Amino acid sequence: MMRQEKKSPVNQNVKEYLVEQPDELLKYLLEYFSSKKRPLIKAILSGGQVKVNGQQITQFNHSLRKGDQLSINWSKPSKKVKLAQLNIIHEDNQLIVIEKEPGLLSVASAKEKSKTAIQILKDHILARNPKDKVFVVHRLEREMSGILVFAKTAETQAKLQNDWNNYVIDRRYVAIVEGRPNKAQDTLKNYLTINKNNRVFVSKSADGSSMAVTHYKVIKQSRAFSMLELSTESGIKNQIRVQLAHIGHPVTGDKKYTAKKNPLARVALHAGLLEMIHPENGEKLRFELVAPSSFRNLVTQS
Numbered sequence: 001m002m003r004q005e006k007k008s009p010v011n012q013n014v015k016e017y018l019v020e021q022p023d024e025l026l027k028y029l030l031e032y033f034s035s036k037k038r039p040l041i042k043a044i045l046s047g048g049q050v051k052v053n054g055q056q057i058t059q060f061n062h063s064l065r066k067g068d069q070l071s072i073n074w075s076k077p078s079k080k081v082k083l084a085q086l087n088i089i090h091e092d093n094q095l096i097v098i099e100k101e102p103g104l105l106s107v108a109s110a111k112e113k114s115k116t117a118i119q120i121l122k123d124h125i126l127a128r129n130p131k132d133k134v135f136v137v138h139r140l141e142r143e144m145s146g147i148l149v150f151a152k153t154a155e156t157q158a159k160l161q162n163d164w165n166n167y168v169i170d171r172r173y174v175a176i177v178e179g180r181p182n183k184a185q186d187t188l189k190n191y192l193t194i195n196k197n198n199r200v201f202v203s204k205s206a207d208g209s210s211m212a213v214t215h216y217k218v219i220k221q222s223r224a225f226s227m228l229e230l231s232t233e234s235g236i237k238n239q240i241r242v243q244l245a246h247i248g249h250p251v252t253g254d255k256k257y258t259a260k261k262n263p264l265a266r267v268a269l270h271a272g273l274l275e276m277i278h279p280e281n282g283e284k285l286r287f288e289l290v291a292p293s294s295f296r297n298l299v300t301q302s
Contacts, residue, residue: 013073013074013075014071014072014073014074015071015072015074016069016070016071016072017032017069017070017071017072018067018068018069018070019064019065019066019067019068019069019070020066021066022063022064022065022066023064024060024061024062024063024064025045025050025052025057025059025060025061025062025063025064026041026042026045026060026061028064029041029045029050042060044072044073044074045057045058045060048090048091048092049072049073049074049075050070050071050072050073051070051071051072052064052068052069052070052071053068053069054069054071055092055093056091056092056093057092058090058091058092059278059281059283059285061283062281062283081124083120083121083124084120085100085101085103085104085115085117085120086098086099086100086101086104086117086120086121086148087099088121088124089147089287089289090285090287092278093152093280094151094152094153094156094278094279094280095149095150095151095152095156095278095279095285096121096125096134096149096150096151096152097147097148097149097150097274097285097287098117098121098147098148098149098150099145099146099147099148099289100117100140100144100145100146100147100148101145102142102143102144102145102266102267103142103143103266104116104117104142105117105142106118106136106139106140106142106148107136107139117148117150118134118136118150121134121150122134132152133152133153133154134150134151134152135150135151135152135153135154135156135157136150136151136157137149137150137151137157137160137161137164138160138161138164138235140271141237141238141241141267141269143253143254143266143267143269144267144269144270144271145266145269145270145271145292146173146270146271146272146289147271147272147273147274147287147289148271149274149276156279156280159279160279164235166277167276167277167279168274168275168276169275169276169277169284170231170273170274170275171231171232171271171273171274171275172229172230172231172271172272172273173229173230173231173232173240173269173270173271173272174219174227174228174229174230174269174270174272174291174295175227175228175230175240175244175251175268175269175270176225176226176227176228176251176252176264176268176295176298176299177225177226177228177244177249177250177251177252177268178224178225178249178250178251178252178259178260178261179224179225179226179248179249180221180223180226180249181216181218181226181228181247181249184217184218185215185216185217185218186215186216187213187214187215187216188212188213188214188215188216188243188244188246188247189211189212189213190202190203190211190212190242190243190246191203191204191205191206191209191210191211191212192209192210192211192212192236192239192242192243193208193209193210194237199256200236200237200238200239200242201242202242202243202246210234210236211234212232212234212236212239212242212243213232213233213234214230214231214232214233214234214239214240214243214244215230215231215232215233216228216229216230216244217229220296220299220300221299222298222299222300222301222302223302224261224302225252225298225299225302226249226299227291227295227296227299228244238256238257240269241254241256241257241267241269242257244257245257245258245259251267251268251269252264252267252268252298253265253266253267253268254267254268254269263298263302264292264294264295264298268295268298270289270291270292270295271289272288272289272290272291273286273287273288273289274286274287274288275287
């Protein structure tokens with residue numbers, strides 16, 4: 001691999017390399033930089049410090065071609081870009097994936113227009129490059145924490161929004177509910193309706209309602225609480241919260257939907273896993289955020 005140093009800012013150590021043979025990106029880096037530790041190589045790659053032909057790449061299995069130009073920032077990697085109430089965990093030329101904290105709106109509402117995830121991202125990337133943009137793909141409820149995806153182009157936004165279910169391979173959530181469900185795992189199916197006050201409730205009739213399907217399994221239990229892993233087949237507002245409340249086991253902290261306790265000072269619902277197909281290159285992306293330690297501690301100690 002030919003090496004050519006490049007002048008860079010003081011806080012960077014950028015060097016450029018010419019790819020001499022086809023291979024997967026991570027394998028290529030491990031082979032040509034065998035003197036460096038594997039965790040360092042992986043951290044630099046996952047941290048967005050590798051560019052191929054000027055494009056930031058984080059996928060380990062990205063296909064390299066002979067003649068590709070690698071640009072690597074060898075400065076100490078940072079796993080996340082930390083901003084107010086969110087962390088950027090992945091960014092390339094099409095997508096920004098973040099970890100959203102509870103209490104932060106995904107997008108503007110009538111009452112809150114500036115302190116939102118999308119506005120924080122816009123301020124961040126505009127300061128870096130005035131030509132960059134951010135587009136909404138999907139949302140997380142304000143009370144939730146976890147993985148949230150934004151697009152960097154209108155074309156990518158349209159692709160994902162128009163065909164979301166075909167791009168998303170797997171999506172899972174973790175919740176702490178009050179009490180102990182009778183079944184270790186189950187599928188919840190209910191018609192849900194949204195009333196004029198923007199509150200969601202279970203309806204006996206299909207008229208004006210949408211079918212919600214949620215799968216859950218119990219991960220851990222105590223006398224007072226249960227930790228559940230959940231997945232959904234539909235994307236209805238407040239779906240998980242409403243259906244769990246309907247079976248008598250509301251998400252703890254969720255006073256809107258009948259929770260009696262609030263031991264964590266938040267709604268204990270977390271979007272922890274997202275596996276999807278990249279809308280541009282077709283590669284599989286997998287993002288996983290362990291639920292807050294307070295979730296497990298609550299179940300262990302109660």
